[in-house]
Amino acid sequence: MVTSTSSTTATPTPTPTPTPTAQSAVNAATQALLTGLSAGSGVDTGTLVTSLVEAQFAARTAALKSKSDTLTSQISGVASLKSTMTGFSTALANLVKGGSLQTQPTSSNAAVLSATAQSGAKLSGLSASVTVTRLATGQVARTNTPVAAADRATSLGTGALTLKIGTGEDVAIDIGDGSIDAIAAGINASKKGVTASVVTDAQGRAFLSVKGATGSDNAFTLKGANNDALDIGGTATKTSLVSTAQNAQITVDGIAVERPGNTVSDLVSGVTLQLNAVSTVPVSLTSTAPTDALTQAVNDVVTTYNEVLATVTAQTDPITGNLRADPAAKSLLSSLKALTSKPLVGGAVAGLPRTLSELGVATNTDGTLRVDSTLLAKQLAAYPDTIESMFAPSGTNALGLSAALTALTTSATSTLTGLGASTVRYTAAQSDVTKQQDKVTDQTAQLTTRLTQQYASMNSRVSAYKSTQTFLTGQIAQWNKTS
DSSP states (O other), X not given: OOOXXXXXXXXXXXXXXXXXXXXXXXXXXXXXXXXXXXXXXXXOHHHHHHHHHHHHHHHHXXXXXXXXXXXXXXXXXXXXXXXXXXXXXXXXXXXXXXXXXXXXXXXXXXXXXXXXXOTTOOOTTOEEEEEEEEOOBXXXXXESSOBOGGGTTSOOOOOSXXXXXXXSOOEEEOOTTSXXXXXXXXXXXXXXXXXXXXXXXXXXXXXEEEEEEESGGGOEEEEESSTTSSOBSTTOSSEEEEEOOBOEEEEETTEEEEESSSEEOSSSTTEEEEEOSOOSSOEEEXXXXXXXXXXXXXXXXXXXXXXXXXXXXXXXXXXXOTTTTOHHHHHHHHHHHTGGGSOOSSOOOTTOOOXXXXXXXXXXXXXXXXXXXXXXHHHHHHOHHHHHHHTSOTTXXXXXXXXXHHHHHHHHTOTTTSHHHHHHHHHHHHXXXXXXXXXXXXXXXXXXXXXXXXXXXXXXXXXXXXXXXXXXHXXXXXXXXXO
């Protein structure tokens, strides 16, 4: 424990420098005039004019500056609230979209089959048996005869090339100069799902490799006009098939199916399967509720809410808040305080939690929130699907927390009735103040010019009077001496 000590000698309190007022400026100008008149060198016109001009506009300048400072603080306060609310809703939306708050599918053998939940899917009670008997492959072909490094620019003599995928139409390939590199570029430029590359071995010899998409319907042929110089498919002898195009073969709960690719999203409802390897042993798919993730999400929401509330409360404080009279800011504060009692799921089943408060989010006397961990754990155990739905994406649950917070933020930042409208109003007012300040500046310059001219003329006359006085005084002194 730290103990503080203090000296018995009182420390003098510095006297604050008074703010210049119209009266003090006039007093200063008067004193400057009197001092100048009593001095032999005449009036200090520069000091006098400056003081009088300041006196003329001091009150108005101070009022405009005060109003400008207030508007600047209000604009800054509005920007802070808009940023805070947007950050809150965006962070929650990204968390929800990430899928970590959804029930996740679990594979008993991820090396053979991995699974991910589709957005908005309800996977509670998932149970499926999947066997992967064959993976989908794409057709791959390569040239048999290499092209020497010195001959890379030489035409292969294929003639016009025609590509045909499955039962589709013939596609003419632009072969350019007919070299191996030009042919590869022409195949890729067709953008029909078949790609080509030139592979160079250790001796610098080049081979053409051509690949198609997976699935039996994507088998392709590539025919040249000049015999079989580069033919792929059929009885071609200048090329070899490295692999053939075939579908994946899968058995789901005893039902055999085929799919053209190894990423399958239409077999198990709400689940995307990734086929990784073949296995004769069935892989079990089950589901795992995101209890820990939801618990953490509720605590994170409460923590962030309290931070947002502190910002809004400070800006709307009835005494010190920059936005204490702003209707949009006060409306935002009211909406935030009502968030815990807002229904986040439909229906009205007795005992079913529908709001954050029923979930275990309690309100403290100062308006901040806290989490009743015991009640939250109880509700998660009893109603996992309902609570998961509260944190579902807005496209799945239009009443959910993400949708509610997004709607609140949109309303709060509206340019018609929300903080956006406040920004427009304050900015317009500040622009008007700037124009008034510019007008005062112009009037100050005009008055300065006029007074400078007047007091310069006066100063000249006073100097002349003093010269005359000096002359007369001298003459009288001479007369007195001669008499």
